[in-house]
Amino acid sequence: MNSPNLIILYVRDPAASASFYKALLNREPVADAPNFVAFALDGGFTLGLWRLSSVVPQPSAIGSRAEIAFMVPGENGVSNLYRDWRDRHLPIAQDLTQLDFGSTFVVLDPDGHRLRVCEPDK
Numbered sequence: 261m262n263s264p265n266l267i268i269l270y271v272r273d274p275a276a277s278a279s280f281y282k283a284l285l286n287r288e289p290v291a292d293a294p295n296f297v298a299f300a301l302d303g304g305f306t307l308g309l310w311r312l313s314s315v316v317p318q319p320s321a322i323g324s325r326a327e328i329a330f331m332v333p334g335e336n337g338v339s340n341l342y343r344d345w346r347d348r349h350l351p352i353a354q355d356l357t358q359l360d361f362g363s364t365f366v367v368l369d370p371d372g373h374r375l376r377v378c379e380p381d382k
Contacts, residue, residue, distance in 0.1 A: 262332075262341070263330070264330055265304055266305070266308055266328075266330070266376075266378070267305060267307050267329070268310050268329055268376065269310070270310055270325050274295060274309050274310070277297070278309060281297075281309065287299060287300070290306070293360065293361075296309065296311070298381055306331070317353060324373075324374065326374075327366070328374070329376040329378060330378075332377055332380075337379070338356070338362070338363040338377055339356060339363060345367055351367060351368045352365065352368075353366040353368050354376075363379055364377065364378040
């Protein structure tokens, strides 16, 4: 049910990184915005390239440069999962918020790895 399906890499220049991955993966991006480019991967995964300077919240330490993300479908999917994970007392790094790609929030695993929940690309 809640399986990770989006890999996000923080990059300095999404356009330059997109050119690299476009050639590497031999496919066009499925989403292309100034701060974010995404590629559909085989097996149901998506690779996202997010401009480091626009990441919210900004990484707080070395090694906090990537996220495992869960794209949750449905009109209230993200907010419902937010309430569920909050009620389970998972450490929340970013409360439920709206960014340019939709509803999102971030929790941390026991080692401080970021787990982002967001809506599927539209």
